[in-house]
């Protein structure tokens with residue numbers, strides 16, 4: 505039976521990318537809902553497969569899907585720059601209050617938010633990362649799924665889900681839980697990749713052929729390697745707005761950018777310069793015209 509769409513409940517979908525991902529020999533397609541156009545993984549990885557995906561290695565060696573040279577745990581400064589940009593916007597809407605980061609990983613964002621004057625809490629599914637956050641930054645981090653943290657109703661002023669919504673099995677249920685724990689007029693920040701829905705994705709697929717022999721770059725473009733289905737959903741900006749609107753959230757603003765892949769920016773030679781230029785131009789267009797080529801941050805109000 506076909507998987508039901510998490511946004512509109514339709515079971516009418518078509519294959520968007522056949523065998524997009526694999527875990528060992530198990531293959532996973534990306535399918536597209538014919539009704540609302542939401543793109544998602546089919547079938548869903550089972551619990552054993554998910555455990556394999558989110559081992560300690562995910563944080564130590566995943567290196568942001570191959571775009572960064574350092575592992576996540578050694579790369580605090582890089583991530584802090586993005587977090588500062590988000591906190592500047594959050595400050596416009598809420599100057600202080602209770603701040604929750606769902607999927608807080610090593611706690612870099614929470615550590616920074618505390619310096620900006622918020623009372624911070626975290627939820628993190630990785631035992632390894634949550635222990636790191638507690639030890640290194642003395643943060644209050646719940647290790648497990650959001651639903652199991654059992655926060656009180658209307659508890660938080662700000663909830664952040666950065667690079668999380670595309671990973672959860674049931675985004676609709678997940679957002680309902682956020683709605684329950686967020687105060688009326690509370691702010692929800694969703695940081696999410698948008699590239700599969702963008703024309704940019706087609707360009708990347710074209711370029712990737714040029715780099716088949718360069719191991720680092722091939723890894724970034726996910727050529728000839730194991731590709732686990734970390735992203736269970738590929739939201740377009742429109743799909744994200746639709747889902748949040750259905751749940752009663754109001755969109756405040758969105759910001760787009762194209763992060764620079766370090767594996768390409770650290771290299772010399774004409775071929776790399778060409779690709780670097782491509783990223784610089786895309787990022788400029790994304791930032792000035794707010795075009796969602798690759799990645800966006802959306803701010804909502806409950």
Ligand SMILES: [Zn+2]
Pocket residue numbers: 509510511512513514537538539540541542
């Ligand atoms: Zn749908």
